[in-house]
Amino acid sequence: MNRPMRTRRQATLASLAAELGVSRTTVSNAYNRPDQLSPELRKRVLETARRLGYPGPDPVARSLRTRKAGAVGLLLTENLSYAFRDPAAVGVLEGLALACEDAGVGLHLVPASPGREDVAAVHRAGVDGFVVYSVPDDDPHLAAVLQRPVPTVIVDQPEVEGVDRVGPDDEAATVSLANHLVALGHRQVGVLCMRLARDRNDDFVPMSRQQEAHYHVQRTRLAALARTFEAAGVAWESVPVVERFEHNVDDGASAARQLLDAHPRVTALICTSDILALGALAEAGRRGLRVPADLTITGFDGIAEATRAGLTTVHQPVLEKGKSAGRLLLGAADRVAPKVITLPTELRVGTTSAPPRTAEERWFGP
């Protein structure tokens, strides 16, 4: 409440019509279909509206009647800090917002704290459709969204039977990255990954947890790494994988620290995101390890800061990802078959990957 002089009782379309001595239909038409009434009358309606402080048709009532909310909902159960601090996520957000803007519809961020199981917010959101971005497959909010009788598009994860989806080919992208490392000669590698389930585990990850991960993207990437390295003669059980619940540079650094403390002989650190990789880079610097001479580090996403740091990474078009999701949803009028859009990825070899030092070099220097 801030502007003074609020009229006692808000004027409505009906009261305005009464004041003017015309029907409600006519007032409605004055706003929505100017061609349905004479210009003079329309002018009179609009003037009286101004005089009475009538702010125009109520958006909610209109939505009820027209069955159109003029907005799409965005569900991301992740901690909001993830969505706003990771440039990759912000890129998706921006792309989605752009698609919405093009279509003239609003973007409604659904409040869904990761902790609270309060699904009511999903039910309360007046939207024409949902975009679900990167949530675990067992998330109750997701279930609530799928309940709603509106179209839904999932970005990245999870994969749900019969629901539209847009995301990169994580499988292929990860394989190409792994092959790059294998080709360089790396056999003793370590992995830093994002959260694998809703329960916190800032520690090493046993095989079972890797395979049962509720985050499809992480699961796929780990599986692709496993297959590729197994094929190169590496026993995946022996490969240390460290998980972090929070997704930021500092946690990436601490994960790298934990891994390197326990396995000082790894020659490459594979990170499932650039943010984690940037942390690993920082930790390497702190330890006096030269990258890539002493340690190879790779990321995933291709964010701007990673490019500036020369990180070897897999680039994916995040802006396009968001845009595609928006367009897919908004154009979903009366499609029958679910659609899946797979985005291209590109391995970008930077200055953080190189052949491992030989054992000799390790002990005596180059």
Place this chain on the structure above:
Amino acid sequence: MNRPMRTRRQATLASLAAELGVSRTTVSNAYNRPDQLSPELRKRVLETARRLGYPGPDPVARSLRTRKAGAVGLLLTENLSYAFRDPAAVGVLEGLALACEDAGVGLHLVPASPGREDVAAVHRAGVDGFVVYSVPDDDPHLAAVLQRPVPTVIVDQPEVEGVDRVGPDDEAATVSLANHLVALGHRQVGVLCMRLARDRNDDFVPMSRQQEAHYHVQRTRLAALARTFEAAGVAWESVPVVERFEHNVDDGASAARQLLDAHPRVTALICTSDILALGALAEAGRRGLRVPADLTITGFDGIAEATRAGLTTVHQPVLEKGKSAGRLLLGAADRVAPKVITLPTELRVGTTSAPPRTAEERWFGP
């Protein structure tokens, strides 16, 4: 449309009540006031709902009746790329989203392209209040928002009589920055600023445009700089000010280039945002100018990347700014007097500001 098996005609609360042979009130209560009916009946209602595919009370109809949309609107007329690419803006967004999440309400991004004058989206948004972030004072969308009979909070700009506002004390912050430069001995300075009006002017800025800027923040900062330097004996008319419409690092660099080409003798570049300053830093590097030995550069905002770069800047708590705005709006129940929250700022002297080289040093080196 993607999930199969959509019931012909959606079930409604009424049809569900009919099926059960109870009143609509009872069904409504089953969802909203479990204590108003026997547990057995409630269970039966919910089960039948599931069987009939009734997704629960329609959010829009509910909003109409309860006069609560459960969402706040966010208006930012800037190009979306501004809102998502500048970490300072993203911080505000995040803070606002956090405040909304705490309150359990959604955040509705209103589609308002800077170009199109289409104000309809503002009218169409079903929200309980608006946050307006950094728009010019003559923006039609802003006018449309103020028309709506809901509380509004403005962040940063513009200043509107009788409307709640939250922002830093730009005046004081800028003066402290300017005094820092004056104290160092700078008298030949140049300024890089963000857009001053809705019309594009990627060029030098005459006094008149500075004073009539429609972006209050930029106007205030320029005025504060002018006053402080005038007091130090600098004729402000002679100080070159370059404006950029787009707000990103590259444009900051090009602005620096344009200014330095025309005025090679300036000893300090004052930028009204960190993003512009980062561009200026890059341009200085390209020219072989050492910072701060050859050129002092300052920013504004205190974003993380600026801190990493050692930029001398004015830090403002952007996350807190967004949070405050959200809380102010959500708590605005029935306040009478408009409220203005001024956030603290802090001059952070980094490694990009130092005394100017003397003329002698300029020509012969240190």
Place this chain on the structure above:
DNA sequence: ATTGGCTTCTGAACCGTTACGGTTTGTTCA
């Protein structure tokens, strides 16, 4: 037998609009 107090459920009003299918009025043209 009456009273009062619960619990449980109902009827009807209301929220503010737009869609649909009219009716009225005035103009044109054969």
Place this chain on the structure above:
DNA sequence: TGAACAAACCGTAACGGTTCAGAAGCCAAT
């Protein structure tokens, strides 16, 4: 002169809920 038609306006019925003041039924206390 009257039929045909367009323009301008209107009445009614949804849209899908929530809410409030009771009614009905039941039991304990008086």
